Every structure is written in structure tokens, then in C-alpha cells.
Amino acid sequence: MKRAFVNGGYNYILSCYPDCDQLTKDKIRYGLESIYLLITKLVFIFALAFILKIQLEVLIFLALYNVIRMPSFGLHATKSWMCLVSSSLIFILVPILCMKVVIPINIKIILGLIGLALMIKNAPADTYKRPIINKKRRLTYKTISSIVAIILTSASIIINNNFWANGCIMALVVQCFMISPLIYRIFKLPYNNYLKYQKDI
Numbered sequence: 001m002k003r004a005f006v007n008g009g010y011n012y013i014l015s016c017y018p019d020c021d022q023l024t025k026d027k028i029r030y031g032l033e034s035i036y037l038l039i040t041k042l043v044f045i046f047a048l049a050f051i052l053k054i055q056l057e058v059l060i061f062l063a064l065y066n067v068i069r070m071p072s073f074g075l076h077a078t079k080s081w082m083c084l085v086s087s088s089l090i091f092i093l094v095p096i097l098c099m100k101v102v103i104p105i106n107i108k109i110i111l112g113l114i115g116l117a118l119m120i121k122n123a124p125a126d127t128y129k130r131p132i133i134n135k136k137r138r139l140t141y142k143t144i145s146s147i148v149a150i151i152l153t154s155a156s157i158i159i160n161n162n163f164w165a166n167g168c169i170m171a172l173v174v175q176c177f178m179i180s181p182l183i184y185r186i187f188k189l190p191y192n193n194y195l196k197y198q199k200d201i
Contacts, residue, residue: 006032030129041084045091057095057163064171065091068152071144072123073132074178075187082187090174098166105157108169112153115172118180119145125179131193138194 009032014020020028049058077083103111123145126132132141149172156169177183184191 006036009035037080037083040080041087044084045088048088048092052092052096054092054095054099057099057167058091060164061095061098061167061171062091064152064167065174068145068148068171068175069178071141071148072119072125072175072179073127073130073141074125074175075183075189076127076129077187078189094170094174095163095167098163098170101166102162103156103166103169108153108156108165111169111173112149112156115153115169115176116146116149118176119149122176122179122181125184125191126193128190128193128196131196133194 006029013028014025045058046055049055077086120142124132124138124141132138152168152172156165159165159168181191190196
């Protein structure tokens with residue numbers, strides 16, 4: 001199914017734009033693979049959420065998480081099944097945790113400060129397939145990630161709704177793991193890939 005989707009889309013796009021260079025072709029294939037994984041992953045996660053009757057909570061947490069994920073990037077699993085399993089655990093278990101647990105404000109502040117420090121240190125975390133080479137872009141992503149970390153922490157303290165407040169701080173916590181050198185080491189993936197690229201050139 002994946003191969004048919006990617007190859008079909010790839011061949012169609014190339015038929016419309018036959019003069020693409022190899023780099024563009026690689027980006028097209030990578031983009032199609034990402035779209036396929038995203039669709040299949042979301043269908044599976046929302047099927048589980050529907051069974052557990054937590055569709056809204058999962059949707060909210062997904063939105064909160066992607067706010068910090070987009071500028072800070074982070075690890076991508078090398079196998080589609082690993083991505084599916086890890087994403088399902090995160091986007092099902094964390095919303096359930098946010099519903100059940102009450103996090104004291106002082107703990108939220110501590111988590112927020114640690115999260116901000118880690119964003120300043122580690123964001124953006126690239127992958128070997130998509131190294132973020134441009135220094136100005138890296139600084140821009142780091143700045144946006146840090147600002148979003150402050151906003152999420154502040155929101156978690158100000159908002160009275162327990163789920164929303166927990167969702168804000170937990171989105172930051174999860175993403176801090178996803179951009180940490182430790183998680184890259186666990187999955188045996190290269191970290192700071194832009195440095196290798198700069199060295200190679």
C-alpha cells in the first residue's frame with residue numbers, strides 16, 4: 001500500500017514537472033512518504049481514541065504538541081511500525097494522563113523552565129534526511145521554539161481547565177524528549193546532522 005501510494009504520487013508529479021533535479025525528486029519522495037505515514041498514523045490513533053471515547057482530548061493534545069513540534073523538529077523513527085507504536089503511546093496515553101492527573105503550579109514552573117532551557121540548547125533537532133544547514137534558519141527556529149515554550153508554560157499556569165493546562169506543559173515535556181540527544185542515541189540515529197554536512201562540504 002505504501003509503495004503504491006508513494007510511487008503513484010511520485011510518477012504523477014514527475015509527469016507534470018519532468019525537469020526536476022535529483023534533490024527535488026528526493027524531496028518529493030520524502031514528502032510523499034511522510035504524508036502516507038501521517039495519514040495511516042492518524043487513522044489508527046483516532047480509531048483508538050474513538051474506542052476509548054477521548055477523540056476531543058487527543059485532538060487537542062495533537063494541536064498543542066504540533067505548535068511546539070513544528071519549529072523545534074525532532075526525531076523521526078526509521079521504521080513505520082516504530083513511528084506508529086510510539087505515536088500511539090504518546091497521543092493516547094498522554095491525553096489520558098492529562099485528564100487524570102493534577103500537576104501543582106510549582107511543578108509546572110519547574111518543568112517549564114527546564115523545557116525552555118532544553119529548547120534553547122537542543123532546538124531545532126534535525127534528521128539525517130533533513131539537516132537544517134542554514135545558520136539563520138536554525139537561529140529563527142530556536143527563537144520561535146523558545147517563545148512557544150514560554151507561552152505553553154504560561155498557559156499551563158494561567159488556564160483553569162485541568163486538561164488544557166496539563167496538555168500545554170506535557171506537550172512541551174514530550175517534545176523536549178523528542179529533540180534530546182538521548183532519544184536519538186536510543187534509536188541509534190545521528191544527532192546534529194547539520195554539523196556532519198558542514199564538515200563534508
